[in-house]
Amino acid sequence: ALRGLRAAFALPTRGSVAPDTAPAAERDAPTVYLCGNSLGLQPRAARQLVLEEMDVWAQRGVNGHFDHPEGRPWVAIDETVVGKMARVVGAEAEEVAVMNSLTVNLHLLMVPFYRPTAARYKILFEEKAFPSDHYALESIARFHGHDPADALVLVSPRAGERTLRTEDILKKIDEHGETVAVVIFSGVQYYTGQFFDIKTITAHAHTKGCVVGWDLAHAVGNVPLWLHDWEVDFACWCTYKYLNSGPGSIGGAFVHKKHGKSQDRPRLAGWWGHDKVTRFKMDNCFVPMSGAAGFQLSNPSVLNTVCLLASLNVFEQTTMTELRAKSELLTGYLELLLQDVVLKDFPGVFTILTPTDVAQRGCQLSLLFTSGNVNALHRDIEAEGVICDKREPDVLRIAPVPLYNSFGDVQRFVEILATVLRRHAAAASAGSA
Amino acid sequence: ALRGLRAAFALPTRGSVAPDTAPAAERDAPTVYLCGNSLGLQPRAARQLVLEEMDVWAQRGVNGHFDHPEGRPWVAIDETVVGKMARVVGAEAEEVAVMNSLTVNLHLLMVPFYRPTAARYKILFEEKAFPSDHYALESIARFHGHDPADALVLVSPRAGERTLRTEDILKKIDEHGETVAVVIFSGVQYYTGQFFDIKTITAHAHTKGCVVGWDLAHAVGNVPLWLHDWEVDFACWCTYKYLNSGPGSIGGAFVHKKHGKSQDRPRLAGWWGHDKVTRFKMDNCFVPMSGAAGFQLSNPSVLNTVCLLASLNVFEQTTMTELRAKSELLTGYLELLLQDVVLKDFPGVFTILTPTDVAQRGCQLSLLFTSGNVNALHRDIEAEGVICDKREPDVLRIAPVPLYNSFGDVQRFVEILATVLRRHAAAASAGSA
Numbered sequence: 126a127l128r129g130l131r132a133a134f135a136l137p138t139r140g141s142v143a144p145d146t147a148p149a150a151e152r153d154a155p156t157v158y159l160c161g162n163s164l165g166l167q168p169r170a171a172r173q174l175v176l177e178e179m180d181v182w183a184q185r186g187v188n189g190h191f192d193h194p195e196g197r198p199w200v201a202i203d204e205t206v207v208g209k210m211a212r213v214v215g216a217e218a219e220e221v222a223v224m225n226s227l228t229v230n231l232h233l234l235m236v237p238f239y240r241p242t243a244a245r246y247k248i249l250f251e252e253k254a255f256p257s258d259h260y261a262l263e264s265i266a267r268f269h270g271h272d273p274a275d276a277l278v279l280v281s282p283r284a285g286e287r288t289l290r291t292e293d294i295l296k297k298i299d300e301h302g303e304t305v306a307v308v309i310f311s312g313v314q315y316y317t318g319q320f321f322d323i324k325t326i327t328a329h330a331h332t333k334g335c336v337v338g339w340d341l342a343h344a345v346g347n348v349p350l351w352l353h354d355w356e357v358d359f360a361c362w363c364t365y366k367y368l369n370s371g372p373g374s375i376g377g378a379f380v381h382k383k384h385g386k387s388q389d390r391p392r393l394a395g396w397w398g399h400d401k402v403t404r405f406k407m408d409n410c411f412v413p414m415s416g417a418a419g420f421q422l423s424n425p426s427v428l429n430t431v432c433l434l435a436s437l438n439v440f441e442q443t444t445m446t447e448l449r450a451k452s453e454l455l456t457g458y459l460e461l462l463l464q465d466v467v468l469k470d471f472p473g474v475f476t477i478l479t480p481t482d483v484a485q486r487g488c489q490l491s492l493l494f495t496s497g498n499v500n501a502l503h504r505d506i507e508a509e510g511v512i513c514d515k516r517e518p519d520v521l522r523i524a525p526v527p528l529y530n531s532f533g534d535v536q537r538f539v540e541i542l543a544t545v546l547r548r549h550a551a552a553a554s555a556g557s558a
Numbered sequence: 559a560l561r562g563l564r565a566a567f568a569l570p571t572r573g574s575v576a577p578d579t580a581p582a583a584e585r586d587a588p589t590v591y592l593c594g595n596s597l598g599l600q601p602r603a604a605r606q607l608v609l610e611e612m613d614v615w616a617q618r619g620v621n622g623h624f625d626h627p628e629g630r631p632w633v634a635i636d637e638t639v640v641g642k643m644a645r646v647v648g649a650e651a652e653e654v655a656v657m658n659s660l661t662v663n664l665h666l667l668m669v670p671f672y673r674p675t676a677a678r679y680k681i682l683f684e685e686k687a688f689p690s691d692h693y694a695l696e697s698i699a700r701f702h703g704h705d706p707a708d709a710l711v712l713v714s715p716r717a718g719e720r721t722l723r724t725e726d727i728l729k730k731i732d733e734h735g736e737t738v739a740v741v742i743f744s745g746v747q748y749y750t751g752q753f754f755d756i757k758t759i760t761a762h763a764h765t766k767g768c769v770v771g772w773d774l775a776h777a778v779g780n781v782p783l784w785l786h787d788w789e790v791d792f793a794c795w796c797t798y799k800y801l802n803s804g805p806g807s808i809g810g811a812f813v814h815k816k817h818g819k820s821q822d823r824p825r826l827a828g829w830w831g832h833d834k835v836t837r838f839k840m841d842n843c844f845v846p847m848s849g850a851a852g853f854q855l856s857n858p859s860v861l862n863t864v865c866l867l868a869s870l871n872v873f874e875q876t877t878m879t880e881l882r883a884k885s886e887l888l889t890g891y892l893e894l895l896l897q898d899v900v901l902k903d904f905p906g907v908f909t910i911l912t913p914t915d916v917a918q919r920g921c922q923l924s925l926l927f928t929s930g931n932v933n934a935l936h937r938d939i940e941a942e943g944v945i946c947d948k949r950e951p952d953v954l955r956i957a958p959v960p961l962y963n964s965f966g967d968v969q970r971f972v973e974i975l976a977t978v979l980r981r982h983a984a985a986a987s988a989g990s991a
């Protein structure tokens with residue numbers, strides 16, 4: 126059932142990405158796009174949906190909120206995506222909201238879920254978390270009057286290692302658990318590509334009485350998630366990476382059912398979280414919807430929502446289990462070729478930061494180049510038609526996405542990488558000769 | 559310079575709004591759109607900008623963040639609108655950020671600006687504030703451990719009156735000022751259309767040591783604002799009403815320069831507020847940009863931003879002063895015709911809630927129908943080609959927008975209203991005969 130899904134996405138062409146260097150005959154050829162971990166490709170259907178919404182706005186103005194020719198009245202536009210979104214993260218529909226953006230949702234969810242007391246006020250997470258999460262959590266600790274140096278418990282890899290061992294995370298939870306209010310990790314680490322054991326970590330932290338949240342930016346649409354069954358308390362994500370909703374598009378949030386009806390926890394409220402039936406009664410008596418929807422604040426962007434809809438409609442044609450099966454093969458193939466083709470000729474030119482254990486990674490492999498700087502390499506493979514992510518100074522992140530990448534993409538990438546490395550080596554030895 | 563600006567907007571047609579009732583010859587005729595207070599019309603240029611961004615995403619993928627054929631790299635997409643936005647609200651560019659949505663921004667700005675102490679912890683605002691603001695402020699008080707019944711000081715109209723007197727607001731500030739942390743009002747009241755005296759109220763609350771914020775949802779793009787000169791501390795707004803950026807589009811925020819560099823106040827942080835030069839260094843040491851930009855959390859929606867850009871480009875062809883001059887005439891004309899044509903024939907059929915004092919209103923007039931229910935009336939004037947906002951049970955809000963509405967629109971609206979009222983009266987007397 127995966128056959129044909131690639132055709133649902135617009136592949137950037139070599140001519141538009143590198144107009145100066147793409148050979149004339151190759152201008153219309155697709156690039157090898159391995160950057161879905163940063164920005165997913167455009168679902169071809171998105172353009173049509175966006176145009177439809179632009180037309181409704183132009184032709185009906187405000188009436189589009191209630192009277193919509195395509196059956197997507199804007200007042201309930203989130204309902205077009207919530208169920209499909211829930212399916213991708215292994216949640217019930219009422220556990221999911223599509224709203225705001227990732228860092229905003231992290232802050233909004235920490236309001237009910239981080240309830241520091243004198244005895245239990247710490248936040249346990251990774252030392253090398255994505256900066257926005259780090260800034261956010263630090264600012265939250267400060268806001269509650271805590272010194273981040275005291276309130277933030279950071280887990281680091283062992284000396285000489287690059288990724289975290291589950292046992293070390295559990296041990297850290299054991300050591301600090303009694304003082305930790307919230308444990309929060311990324312599902313898949315943005316830099317190393319490590320896929321954490323969400324179920325085990327969540328369950329373990331629960332035994333210590335901690336609330337457990339997850340930033341799923343790099344996990345959603347990449348690996349199968351079962352947030353409900355895993356008893357995750359809350360989670361948030363963006364949808365512009367593996368969910369292909371476009372730059373800066375709308376975010377997602379998960380609140381486990383067991384918390385969804387409770388009003389014991391404070392929340393920052395807004396009218397879009399108010400009971401739909403009485404939302405426009407305007408009597409200023411806040412009655413939240415149950416579930417994640419009750420955490421919405423503002424009416425959501427229609428254009429962003431329908432871009433996400435276009436993508437989720439593709440996900441509906443398959444399952445995360447099926448995608449994961451292909452993903453393991455695809456990334457395994459990448460790993461194999463890198464070893465067989467590149468590392469054999471250029472021993473030690475890079476090391477792979479990502480765990481070799483398939484269960485501990487998503488689709489991305491992160492290559493740390495020992496030469497120390499990947500700028501020239503990145504420029505030159507891009508000129509040959511590869512789009513991938515560079516993390517300065519020395520890392521390339523390569524993400525073959527099972528939804529639209531092929532084994533051929535992986536093969537071409539590795540060939541191009543090898544060719545460019547060969548060229549660089551020749552130039553270097555010519556230079557030193 | 560206003561001549562021709564109407565042509566920059568897409569006017570809904572009668573056929574698309576009321577396919578069943580529009581006469582065949584009138585299907586392509588424009589509706590009388592008087593609902594810019596709810597959702598502004600689509601700037602015609604928005605469609606092209608949106609398509610350009612969809613093309614960049616389709617053709618370049620992630621590279622659009624840095625390498626953009628139209629000179630709008632997404633990584634700095636907010637820079638395409640911030641200066642133009644600042645001009646509309648009377649602010650310096652560094653005082654303005656375009657981000658998130660309105661209620662989100664209200665919450666984010668209350669973090670630094672509402673710093674309750676034992677002695678000063680109250681929030682003073684209108685009894686009949688827009689529900690989202692009411693919910694938000696109530697939830698903020700609760701979050702800080704206060705009982706809203708104690709912490710929220712609400713200002714109400716005098717008995718028998720519908721709008722607030724500035725003197726009463728100032729008096730309330732005098733009475734409670736010592737215990738009030740934040741005074742927050744809407745610039746233009748959503749229901750009554752009252753335009754508050756932002757300068758006077760802000761200055762007065764400052765003499766009592768209060769911080770002063772404004773929700774400018776119905777003020778921005780409607781009335782001239784001089785937020786910087788008025789020494790407003792903070793403000794937030796949406797851009798889908800008088801700023802015509804489309805359903806659920808991006809919000810705005812203002813932080814006065816005098817607060818922009820201070821790090822004394824806590825904030826909820828995110829990577830998009832981090833110094834641009836080092837944002838991607840990822841060293842997890844938060845250094846905010848100075849000004850409002852430092853309050854950004856997430857990378858913003860590109861589609862929403864360019865819709866706003868299309869609208870602000872129209873605003874650039876004029877000034878708020880010029881728009882206001884037309885607006886006073888246009889709304890004055892509406893008021894006059896309503897009195898001369900409608901109220902003369904149907905004395906007392908409605909009262910106008912909006913102040914008659916031009917200085918105390920924006921473009922909107924709110925008509926309170928004494929019959930008690932406007933559903934049939936609203937339906938029937940819509941069938942004749944009028945789009946305006948109904949607030950159940952008994953209010954119609956009529957907003958002639960100087961940017962795209964004409965005196966002819968006002969005239970047609972009044973004629974249609976009179977015609978429908980006549981028809982209803984005839985039907986009623988036939989029914990009772």
Ligand SMILES: Cc1ncc(COP(=O)(O)O)c(C=O)c1O
Pocket residue numbers: 395396397422423424659660661662688690691744748773775776796
């Ligand atoms: C005065 C006022 N405040 C707040 C809001 C809520 O806006 P949003 O849904 O964009 O947060 C509105 C929406 O119309 C409004 O008119």
Ligand SMILES: Cc1ncc(COP(=O)(O)O)c(C=O)c1O
Pocket residue numbers: 226227228229255257258311315340342343363828829830855856857
């Ligand atoms: C793991 C992670 N967290 C947070 C963010 C911040 O996302 P946003 O700008 O949408 O808030 C990102 C963005 O790439 C991310 O990868």
